[in-house]
Amino acid sequence: MEEIPEKSFLATDKLIFGIGQVSKITGVSSRQLRYWEQQKYISAIQTKKGASRQYNMHTLIRIVNIQRFLNRGFTLSAAVEKALKIDEAAPVVKQFMTTQFKGLKKEADNKFLLDFGYLDNSKKQRVWGIIENGETSFEIEDIS
DNA sequence: GTTCTAACA
DNA sequence: TGTTAGAA
Secondary structure (H helix, E strand, C coil): CCCCCCCCCCCHHHCCEEHHHHHHHHCCCHHHHHHHHHCCCCCCCCCCCCCCCEECHHHHHHHHHHHHHHHCCCCHHHHHHHHHHHHHHHHHHHHHHHHHCCEEEEEECCEEEEEEEECCCCCCEEEEEEEECCEEEEEEEECC
16 A cells, blocks of 8 residues: 555655646746746756756746746846745644644535634634635624 | 757848 | 757
8 A cells, every 4th residue: 555645645756747738727938937947046856967957836926926026027036035935834724734723614606614623722712714706704602 | 859059131 | 038049
């Protein structure tokens, strides 16, 4: 039997994409990808000589983020800085959500409640994240 | 057929 | 940044 990794069921770092795949997925031209690498904005998996470039999932996501900011009108260098902030925030947000997110309640087709657990140790109030029609907000429920 | 590097009507 | 060349 194949052993299943405990931290994540998908070994995302082992998913690799060629430059053509990345270009089609992200809409970033291969010319741009090579230029960005030259500018040290992104990096391909260590490869020999003039062999074809391969990118891991993290780099793919990074490329997607940079492209999104470019589409919003940012310059390349500004887009890279924005993407870098996301790279820093992602693991923190992930840790917070995995520990604090308790479950999901579907209240209607267009309304979901995210259970964020107790507000504090008094356990007298519960925090809900609300998402309704694309709008998000918080709500505190008093527990009697 | 795809990707690489280098160069530029 | 696009595109093109010749090579791998």
